[in-house]
Amino acid sequence: MLLKTSDLAFTHPGQKTIQFENIQLESGESLLILGKSGSGKTTLLNLLAGLAKPDKGEILMEGLELSKLTGQKLDLFRGQNIGIVFQKPHLLAPLSVIENLKMANFFSKKRNNKLSQILEDLGLAQKKNASVLTLSEGEAQRVSIARALANEPKLILADEPTSSLDDENTLKVIKLLQDQAKKIGAGLIIVTHDQRVKNHISKFIEVKAS
Numbered sequence: 001m002l003l004k005t006s007d008l009a010f011t012h013p014g015q016k017t018i019q020f021e022n023i024q025l026e027s028g029e030s031l032l033i034l035g036k037s038g039s040g041k042t043t044l045l046n047l048l049a050g051l052a053k054p055d056k057g058e059i060l061m062e063g064l065e066l067s068k069l070t071g072q073k074l075d076l077f078r079g080q081n082i083g084i085v086f087q088k089p090h091l092l093a094p095l096s097v098i099e100n101l102k103m104a105n106f107f108s109k110k111r112n113n114k115l116s117q118i119l120e121d122l123g124l125a126q127k128k129n130a131s132v133l134t135l136s137e138g139e140a141q142r143v144s145i146a147r148a149l150a151n152e153p154k155l156i157l158a159d160e161p162t163s164s165l166d167d168e169n170t171l172k173v174i175k176l177l178q179d180q181a182k183k184i185g186a187g188l189i190i191v192t193h194d195q196r197v198k199n200h201i202s203k204f205i206e207v208k209a210s
């Protein structure tokens with residue numbers, strides 16, 4: 001089992017406690033996290049990424065309890081095993097597309113000689129040396145997917161990757177994520193309030209504010 005959560009709960013300061021359904025995910029499998037705006041989807045993603053610690057419950061990645069890791073060990077574990085596609089791309093602005101991917105390798109002490117292939121798979125081969133400042137919104141989003149794949153993670157977490165896209169591009173991005181996850185044998189979790197995505201990924205959990 002790649003990922004297994006049990007009885008996770010988290011309380012933001014001054015807010016009600018959010019309780020989360022349990023997740024079980026195998027390598028190569030995809031899961032959607034659905035829920036209304038403000039229900040706690042990003043909060044769950046942050047817990048799964050080790051960016052926040054649960055107040056209750058545990059997260060096991062290949063049997064390792066995430067909350068046992070702290071500081072640099074947690075950062076390195078995340079860098080090497082978890083690829084995150086944030087809502088907004090957060091690319092390093094003075095750098096080129098390929099340099100952004102190389103930085104991901106650098107910070108997690110990994111080397112990947114398939115970065116050009118990833119860019120090609122995502123339709124970004126022509127943009128390899130372009131400054132990220134010159135990209136369209138859709139291109140920047142694909143670069144952020146490429147960067148999440150740069151370390152060949154075991155788990156890919158994507159937060160609302162399709163919210164600003166039209167139907168056609170939504171489909172494309174979901175398919176790209178799924179194809180790339182399959183290619184490297186990673187588990188894929190997509191947070192969305194976009195019900196259309198359900199047509200493409202059948203396994204889901206729903207986050208509900210209680």
Ligand SMILES: Nc1ncnc2c1ncn2[C@@H]1O[C@H](COP(=O)(O)OP(=O)(O)OP(=O)(O)O)[C@@H](O)[C@H]1O
Nearest residue numbers: 012013015035036037038039040041042043044193
């Ligand atoms: N740092 C914070 N401090 C206090 N409350 C917070 C904080 N971050 C989030 N919240 C609250 O926690 C709840 C869940 O937020 P979260 O961002 O996880 O929801 P979401 O389902 O991802 O929403 P959306 O779909 O709008 O992105 C919301 O009520 C939000 O206002």
